[in-house]
Amino acid sequence: MATPATAGATMTLDDAGNTLRLAGDWTLAQFTRLQPQTERLGKRAAGRRLDLSGIQRLDSAGALLIATLLQQGELSLAQIDGASAEQQALIKATLATLRPVSHPPLRRWSDFLHRVGQASMELLDQVRRLLGFVGQVTATLPGALLRPRRWRLTSLVHHIEQVGLDALPIIALLTFMVGAVITFLGAVVLRDFGASVFAVELVSFSFLREFGVLLTAILLAGRTASAFTAQIGAMKSREEIDAIRTLGMDPIQVLVIPRLLALLVALPLLTFIAMVCGILGGLVICAMSLDISPAMFLARFQDTFEIRHFIVGMIKAPVFAMVIGLIGCLEGFKVSGSAESVGQRTTSSVVQAIFMVILLDAIFALVFQELGW
Amino acid sequence: MSGSDDLVIQVRGLVNQFGSQRVHDGLELDVRRGEILGVVGGSGTGKSVLMRAIVGLREPDGGSVRVFGQNLQALPAARRRQVERRFGVLFQDGALFSSLTVGENVQVPLREQYPELDGRQRDMLSDLKIGLAGLPADAADKYPSQLSGGMRKRAALARSLALDPDILFLDEPTAGLDPIGAAAFDQLLGTLRDALGLTVFLITHDLDTLYTICDRVAVLADKKVLVNAPLHEVEAFDHPWVQDYFHGPRGRAAQAASSRQPSTPAAQNETRTPPL
Structure with a gap:
């Protein structure tokens, strides 16, 4: 056979x-x-x-x-x-x-429930850790602020350059273009009512209150939160954070405080630039296609300008700065051994930071409305 | 056992340079079929660069590398890949894919080169390689980050064995292992060489490894291979680095340890032809 x-x-x-x-x-x-x-x-x-x-x-x-x-x-x-x-x-x-090997079975439908549960628990854990981190930083921050010797000036200036100065061109260009687009859209609608000139209020109002700070914060959430996570995450995976601890230093003080302070300085400044550029974009569009000359635009702007709009916008900047910085740094600390985890945490930090910025912005809008500002 | 048939790797006049810094200048090296060749040299003498040049990860700046009698640089890409499939490479840190389990890591080349295998057959083969590398059975479902350093080396070895290579390149396999783990790894390498008929190109700093399993030793210094011979000849070679290396305190200790164990792999190697 x-x-x-x-x-x-x-x-x-x-x-x-x-x-x-x-x-x-x-x-x-x-x-x-x-x-x-x-x-x-x-x-x-x-x-x-x-x-x-x-x-x-x-x-x-x-x-x-x-x-x-x-x-x-x-x-x-x-x-x-x-x-x-x-x-x-x-x-x-x-x-x-040759030995009996039992590989765990591949995915089954009940794994779906398991994953939903796991994701929910992870979300809860994430919130808990973020709050814990906020507390930790809040406890360290005043001590660091009160002692200028501990400011780590070199590191602070370096981060201000990276976070602020290097982001300046893109923020200026972006807000200029958004300002132009909003003015143009507004003017098209307002022209039907013969109220083209209100386009000036539209762009100044929206940029002072909302768009200046929101666009800046979203850009920095993408640009800076990810950078912070990647920097700290790479250090974490190479045990540099542990080295800092064993050398008798506090990683929060060495790594987090300078980055947070840099954001607290840079984000309001960038917000101001964003407001100016957005309104400038409106001015250019008005002059080019709406027959509103720059002199007229500025006169109208001056007449209708109210300082409270500017304050409403600016007051949000340091809050967004804290949120972006905290999320960026915390996600960096969450990195575990592998290089893959740096990528995962970076993605998560950008998503979280943008989400939180928009959520807080909405809450601010509600609060200011109630306050009648 | 001589003649060019037995030379699986022939490096002739190899030049490698980075910018203006020459690492190799006219380097010559022969690796014989079925031997374990230990490559030693001080830091920065280009041991890893030599390995990368042989396996084709680095285009040499001059000279030729012949593997199985074929000049790799002159071969068309497809033929070259066929030759390169007969290599198994173990990188210094293992280079396991961190997003895959150990079993999946071993299956990556199988999946790529033999798509006709079904899932259970791939599992059989990966379990075999994992077993040959001396890992416990449950290691197959673990991720590299869950393994200790020694186990990760073994897992990487299992992956490099996946396609039954003819030549195994190992870059400091025992670096960072404890002496017991390192000795076990040496033992494993000897067993695998005998069972699978491997030719092994072994970069190492570990004197014990040289004394226990290497048939011949090549010393890299002064941008060349100074000497490529059995250990007792290399020990006697008149060069300050070689003398310091083999007759320093650690060298003498390793020598003493090996003379207590009479088994020399070189003797076994005489009678053996690899199953091809």
Whole structure:
């Protein structure tokens, strides 16, 4: 009786000699074809001898099949004929690795519930850790602020440059363009009522109260929160944070405080620039396509300007700065060993920071409305 | 056992430079079939660069590298990849894919080169390699970050064995392991070489490794391979670095330890031809 031959590798049951003859290339390339055959043979291998003299090439995949044959038939190495010393050694080493292994089953539908639960718990844990971190920083901040020697001036200036100065061109350009677009859209609607000139109020009002600070905060949430997470995360994964601790320093004071202070300085300044550029964008559009000259624009702006709008906008800046800085730094500390986790935490920090900025902005809007500002 | 048939790697006149700094200048090296070649040299002598040049990760600035008698640089890309498939490489830090479990790591090359294997067959093969590398069975479902340093080295070894390579390149496999773990790794390497008929290119700083499993030792210094010979010849070689290295306090200790264990792998190697 012969089992079907495969190209290059064969397995023949020789009932007369009570042997199982293997021949050809017993290699990884033949594994897919040979594996089901050896499995089908099962217990029929019991009590026979294995003749390997026909085998030309044998690698560990082939040896694995021979080892499973031995195991299925409860045979020992002594029942193998015609194997070279190396083949014997290989089969012996392979036989030693055969052990019951149970891999956990792949995904099941109930895993869905498990993941929902896990995600919910993670969310709760995240909120708890953020609050804890806020507390930790709040406890450290006054002490650091009161002692100017602890300000780490070099680090602070470096971060102000990175967070503030380097972001200046993109914020200026972006708000200029948004200002222009809003003015243009507003003017199109207002023209139908013959009230094109109200476009000036529209752009100044929206940029002073909302867009200046919101656009700046969203940009910095993308640009700075991610940078903070990546910087601190890389340090965490290389055990630099632990090194800071063992050298008797406080990582919050060394890493977090300078970054937070830099954001607290830079974000309000950038907000101011954003307001100016947004209104400037409105001015340019008014002059170019609405027949409102820059002189007229400025006169109208001066007439309608109210300082409370500016204050409402500016008051939000330090709050957003704190939120962005805290989330960026905390996510950095959450990084665990692998490089992959730096990427995950960076994504999470940007998403969280933008989410929190918009959420807080909405809360501010409600509060100011109630206050009648 | 001689002649160019037995030379699996022939490096001739190799030049490697970074900017104006020459790391290798006319370097020559032979690796014979079935041997474990230890490559030693001080820090910065370009041991890893040599390995990268041989496996094709770095285009040399001059000279040639012949593997299995074929000049790799001259081969078309597809043929070259075929040759490179016969390499197994273990990087210094393991370079396991951190987002995959150990089992999945081992299955990556199988999945890529043998798409016809089904999931259970791949599991069988990866369990085999994990077992051969001396890891416990439950390691297959763990992520690299959950393993200790020694286990990660073994997991990386399992992955480099996935396609039954002919040549295994190891970059400081025992660095950072405790002496027991390092000795066990040496032992494992010897066993695997004998069972799988591997040729091993082993970069190491570990004198004990040199004395226990290496058949020959190549010393890199002065931008060249100073000497490539069995250990007792290398020890006698007249060069200040070689003398310091083998006859310093650590060298003498390793020598003393190895003379207490009479088994020399070189002797076993004489009679053996690899199953190919």
